[in-house]
């Protein structure tokens with residue numbers, strides 16, 4: 001997944017024009033288009049075994065932007081720091097319709113892949129991102145109705161409430177519901193909390 005060119009379109013049926021844009025943002029710098037998330041050959045994974053739920057070996061985290069990482073287009077407090085730390089443990093992917101047009105500048109300096117989606121079919125496009133990465137090794141965090149499919153297909157789906165609230169269908173598709181994005185991200189670095197919530 002590290003070899004994506006700066007901007008590519010995903011394969012879609014020929015009758016549908018593809019407007020999806022994929023940008024790779026680098027850690028620490030200005031978020032240049034040629035950045036890398038880290039050295040090749042890294043084996044970043046978060047593993048945990050949850051009784052009566054299953055074993056998780058997570059390599060990717062797919063995140064919605066507005067309502068999840070950001071409010072009114074701006075990153076919520078604590079998100080930059082939390083994502084910076086988590087990018088050492090997982091490969092981060094942000095999938096968004098980018099309603100406010102600010103995702104790239106807000107995420108600059110955070111090692112992640114930014115996928116900007118066209119307006120139509122966002123739920124399916126987000127789910128395709130998870131399919132591309134491998135649902136069994138992917139966790140997702142989102143709040144909107146268009147996050148429901150990716151949360152349902154990923155090994156771990158987390159819904160967040162925050163000020164924007166969460167769609168009922170998104171909540172129904174989630175394995176865990178958190179109040180805030182920072183608390184949701186903390187679950188991944190304190191996996192015993194996840195075990196306590198998901199077991200049996």
Ligand SMILES: [Mg+2]
Nearest residue numbers: 064066067144
């Ligand atoms: Mg959202």
